[in-house]
Amino acid sequence: MLLQVSHLQKIFQTRFSKEKTTALRDVNFSVEEGEYIAIMGESGSGKTTLLNILATLEKPTSGSVLLSGRDVTKIKENKLAEFRRSHLGFVFQDFNLLDTLSIRDNIYLPLVLGRKKIHVMEERLEKLAPRLAITDLLSKQPFELSGGQKQRVAITRALITEPDIVLADEPTAALDFKNSERLLTLLEEINATGQTILMVTHSAIAASHAKRVLFIKDGLIFHQLYRANRESSDFMQEISMTMTNLLGTEVR
Numbered sequence: 032m033l034l035q036v037s038h039l040q041k042i043f044q045t046r047f048s049k050e051k052t053t054a055l056r057d058v059n060f061s062v063e064e065g066e067y068i069a070i071m072g073e074s075g076s077g078k079t080t081l082l083n084i085l086a087t088l089e090k091p092t093s094g095s096v097l098l099s100g101r102d103v104t105k106i107k108e109n110k111l112a113e114f115r116r117s118h119l120g121f122v123f124q125d126f127n128l129l130d131t132l133s134i135r136d137n138i139y140l141p142l143v144l145g146r147k148k149i150h151v152m153e154e155r156l157e158k159l160a161p162r163l164a165i166t167d168l169l170s171k172q173p174f175e176l177s178g179g180q181k182q183r184v185a186i187t188r189a190l191i192t193e194p195d196i197v198l199a200d201e202p203t204a205a206l207d208f209k210n211s212e213r214l215l216t217l218l219e220e221i222n223a224t225g226q227t228i229l230m231v232t233h234s235a236i237a238a239s240h241a242k243r244v245l246f247i248k249d250g251l252i253f254h255q256l257y258r259a260n261r262e263s264s265d266f267m268q269e270i271s272m273t274m275t276n277l278l279g280t281e282v283r
């Protein structure tokens with residue numbers, strides 16, 4: 032088992048008020064190596080809180096997150112940056128590229144921070160660049176790229192450290208329909224090479240490209256669907272129906 036999430040609970044309490052918000056009640060699920068999981072829920076259901084805890088950006092109130100058997104919620108503050116760099120890949124909705132660096136340097140950044148040798152970086156990028164169709168973009172600056180291109184660069188940066196798992200937060204949120212479809216197909220291809228991916232989203236279209244969808248509401252995972260051998264369009268029908276029936280929401 033690659034990832035084992037047990038009895039995860041997160042209660043937010045502001046320092047100056049007694050008011051408490053339970054973002055996660057009791058979240059339990061596990062992920063096998065090579066899976067592609069989408070966690071789907073409406074606004075306020077706890078998706079971002081869950082992702083932030085998996086990403087070690089936030090500590091849970093209680094519960095555990097085992098990644099390859101190690102409880103990431105217990106890692107000491109001064110070891111976290113190194114842990115994230117070596118084990119996790121991140122893809123955000125707004126790409127998070129640094130404007131002052133070239134595309135190549137943006138991609139190399141996690142390896143530079145991890146003190147990897149230059150030839151290791153070059154070898155890895157040489158393999159990834161054609162797969163992500165970014166070879167011609169490497170010398171450019173982020174502002175010269177379209178949204179779709181920026182997100183492909185962000186995915187390359189996430190993959191270059193060869194992470195145990197890629198965590199994606201609404202990766203298509205800032206993209207138009209055509210670029211979203213391209214990106215979702217690309218994530219499927221990356222998963223087909225064995226890369227484990229976990230994505231949070233409120234989009235049925237995005238979720239339909241995953242192999243398994245977990246539904247979260249009010250801080251609880253209460254249902255899951257497997258895609259099996261279906262086309263993403265068929266899977267999307269079932270996801271939309273589930274959202275409408277079980278969550279009582281119209282999906283976008």
Ligand SMILES: Nc1ncnc2c1ncn2[C@@H]1O[C@H](COP(=O)(O)OP(=O)(O)OP(=O)(O)O)[C@@H](O)[C@H]1O
Binds near residue numbers: 054076
């Ligand atoms: N730092 C915080 N302090 C207090 N409450 C918070 C904090 N972060 C999140 N919450 C609350 O926890 C609940 C879950 O929020 P979360 O952001 O995880 O939902 P979400 O499913 O990601 O929503 P969205 O899709 O809108 O991003 C909400 O009620 C939210 O107001």
